[in-house]
Amino acid sequence: MSTELPLTPIQAISSNWWVLLLRGVLLVLVGIYALFAPGISLLAWALVVGCYLIADGIMAIAAGVVGWVESRGWMIVRGVLAILVGGFAAMHPALFGALAGVTVIALLGGWSIAGGILEIVVAIRERKAIEGEGWMILSGFLSILFGIVLFMAPLLSLSLFIRINGAFAIMFGCAAIFLSFKLKKLKAA
Numbered sequence: 001m002s003t004e005l006p007l008t009p010i011q012a013i014s015s016n017w018w019v020l021l022l023r024g025v026l027l028v029l030v031g032i033y034a035l036f037a038p039g040i041s042l043l044a045w046a047l048v049v050g051c052y053l054i055a056d057g058i059m060a061i062a063a064g065v066v067g068w069v070e071s072r073g074w075m076i077v078r079g080v081l082a083i084l085v086g087g088f089a090a091m092h093p094a095l096f097g098a099l100a101g102v103t104v105i106a107l108l109g110g111w112s113i114a115g116g117i118l119e120i121v122v123a124i125r126e127r128k129a130i131e132g133e134g135w136m137i138l139s140g141f142l143s144i145l146f147g148i149v150l151f152m153a154p155l156l157s158l159s160l161f162i163r164i165n166g167a168f169a170i171m172f173g174c175a176a177i178f179l180s181f182k183l184k185k186l187k188a189a
Contacts, residue, residue, distance in 0.1 A: 027173030034166025053086025
């Protein structure tokens with residue numbers, strides 16, 4: 001019988017500090033890549049999604065055939081659809097990435113325009129009950145303008161969106177690297 005005490009959660013986390021370091025380095029590298037090559041980053045994302053969907057489809061079909069789920073037929077149909085969409089994404093990553101990206105930009109643009117209109121309507125309707133309704137109207141107008149810009153230049157907006165995500169990945173990666181070294185020092189203490 002071992003007389004060693006079990007590790008506390010902080011000891012367990014600090015003993016694996018290198019995992020957080022690796023994650024941080026990878027995030028920084030992916031972020032830099034997204035900043036300088038947003039198109040290729042979108043292609044890589046589409047390929048990853050395609051491979052994931054194919055694997056998910058295979059697992060869904062297996063679950064349906066073996067009977068791990070109640071609705072076997074629907075699970076098999078879901079699996080076949082996932083494989084078809086995943087195969088399309090893997091064979092045509094540029095088209096899949098562009099369609100998915102432009103769809104997200106269109107949704108953001110529509111949401112921004114609808115939100116801006118509602119903000120203006122509320123500001124005008126409730127102008128006697130609220131203070132600073134002019135600022136609310138200006139905010140609504142800017143939201144509408146932002147939505148229009150997204151619709152007018154969806155690919156440029158998508159490229160900027162990818163770059164912004166790259167910048168955030170770099171920031172999160174740097175934070176993870178910093179934290180990993182703090183955990184390493186904690187382990188040594």
